[in-house]
Amino acid sequence: MFVFVVSLVFILFAHGVQAAGTINVGDALYTPNGTDVTVEGYIVGVPVNVDTVEQSNFTSNYALAVADDASETQVDDMIFVKLDSEYRSEYGLQNNPGLMGTKIRVNGTRDDYFAHQGIEYVTSISKVSSNDGGEDDGGTYTGSYYQDAEGLSGYALKQSLHEIIDDHTELSYSNVWDALRHTDEDPSNPNNVLLLYSGKSYSKYDNGGYVDDWNREHVWAKSHGDFGTSMGAGTDIHHLRPTDVTVNSARGNLDFDDGGSSFYEAPGTYYDSDSWEPRDAVKGDVARMIFYMAVRYEGDQGELDLEIADYVGTSGPYLGKLSVLKEWHAQDPVDDFERNRNEVIFNDYQGNRNPFIDHPEYVEQIW
DSSP states (O other), X not given: OHHHHHHHHHHHHHTTOEEEEEEEHXXXXXXXXXXXXXXXXXXXXXXXXXXXXXXXXXXOSSEEEEESSTTOOOGGGOEEEEOOHHHHHHHOTTTOGGGTTOXXXXXXXXXXXXXXXXXXXXXXXXXXXXXXXXXXXXXXXXXXXXXGGTTOOHHHHHHHHHHHHOSOOOOOTTHHHHHHHHHTEETTEEEEEEOTTTOOEEETTOBSSSTTSEEEEESSOTTTTTOTTOTTGGGOTTSEEEEEHHHHHHHTTOEEOSOOEEOTTSTTOEEOSSEEEOOGGGHHHHXXXXXXXXXXXXSGGGOOBOEEEXXXXXXXXXXXXXXXXXXHHHHSXXXXXXXXXXXXXXXXXXXXXXXXXXXXXXXXXXO
């Protein structure tokens, strides 16, 4: 009797039975072929064969790899989504590399693709928020926060996002210390903060100006606009991060670009006379902070007009290098640490969000 029931279940699935509700990628991997599914997960690359997924330098728009973790690199934990022609222009990564790390909901039929667990015959794809926009979303962006920016692109999108995130609650520079202890708390040790460039976990209260302390790094260097530590750009914690004192000093006000000599106190970091390259794990974080600053500060109400240049050796209210920052944004997708940081800043401190964490696709739509 048991064998009969099990066999019947598989026969029903094979004839297009609808899986119950929305499922994650882990569940979808074990759902039988022929099942109609609604799957949510993060875009993590482009599959090109059964065991290879491109996670940068994309060569096609024909499929997506989707996973439960936006930073997933193991192909066995991904499901492949075949993109028919009507979805390629909007969701293909060759055309839209900024979609890496975006959470999507896919409706289609569970069917192997490239001899790997997949979804074909897609009937709809939509972007969803990191917290799913449920009833108890804590007042975050998932309701109407970005409503005024819908359907816009280019300068119009940039201006709309500026209006949305403008006029945030400003902190004093001394209050930034306590804010960073909260926003950059080490998830594995609540007594520590994670340092941006080195990745080290440091005691929350080992802060100050001594060699072995951590201090407040302005990712958009404060001399690029001469805003110093004044309230506003100088205390905006969307771009202020805990950093080793010596590493902060070495970065100085350098632009961002690839290459240079290795910096011994921050493994994976490189620098030369006019540029700074952070470790791979935070390249995207840095890029999205710079994109935020260029949108938040647009020169109205007496504020600075900060702009991203596509060269290094910048001065005044400019910082580079745009083309490299876009590459870093695509190569290092939004992760849970960034998402949590964005939520904490929004809910507990400034009341505004970084749009490029919530909507990575905005980068390509503006720049």
